[in-house]
Amino acid sequence: MSVHRLLAAAPAALFGGIVLAAPAAAHASVQPVAAGVYDFSLGRLGATTGALLGLVGVVIAGLALARPAGRPGAANRPFRAIVAVVAGLISMALGGLVAATADGGLGTGNGLGGAYVAMLVGLIGSALGGLALARCRRTG
Numbered sequence: 001m002s003v004h005r006l007l008a009a010a011p012a013a014l015f016g017g018i019v020l021a022a023p024a025a026a027h028a029s030v031q032p033v034a035a036g037v038y039d040f041s042l043g044r045l046g047a048t049t050g051a052l053l054g055l056v057g058v059v060i061a062g063l064a065l066a067r068p069a070g071r072p073g074a075a076n077r078p079f080r081a082i083v084a085v086v087a088g089l090i091s092m093a094l095g096g097l098v099a100a101t102a103d104g105g106l107g108t109g110n111g112l113g114g115a116y117v118a119m120l121v122g123l124i125g126s127a128l129g130g131l132a133l134a135r136c137r138r139t140g
Contacts, residue, residue: 043098047114050094054118057087057125064132081133088126095119 061084064077095118102110 041110043102043111044114045111046094046098047111047118050091050098050118051114051121053087053094054091054121054125057084057091057129058121060084060087061125061128061132065128065135077136078133081129081136084129085126085133086129088122088124088129091122091125092119093122095122 060080064080064084095115098111098115099119102108102112102115104110104112106113
């Protein structure tokens with residue numbers, strides 16, 4: 001290849017390299033950055049809080065269901081059932097909020113997996129709480 005052709009092709013190659021590299025660089029900057037293993041991002045915090053709140057709702061609903069109607073602590077049963085339903089609903093809402101605002105998919109550290117767990121545990125807690133509330137209204 002002659003020097004003349006090399007010098008004539010250099011600006012075109014440089015321009016083509018810049019034009020073609022710019023969209024690739026822009027695309028790389030738009031991709032979500034995965035959180036580190038030990039980083040506790042806001043998504044992880046929200047999902048963990050929602051999952052723990054849903055777990056509290058499941059435990060309280062289980063206690064409300066396990067308490068027989070004739071026992072002395074049965075007066076707290078409607079209150080426990082209502083608390084379980086509310087905790088489950090808040091857990092589902094928080095999990096849904098984290099799932100809707102997560103930047104990346106599963107495994108990126110943005111709390112998407114925890115959000116799904118929070119929604120599932122919240123659904124179980126509110127369903128068990130509703131069952132306990134229906135039982136205490138029927139027996140009371």
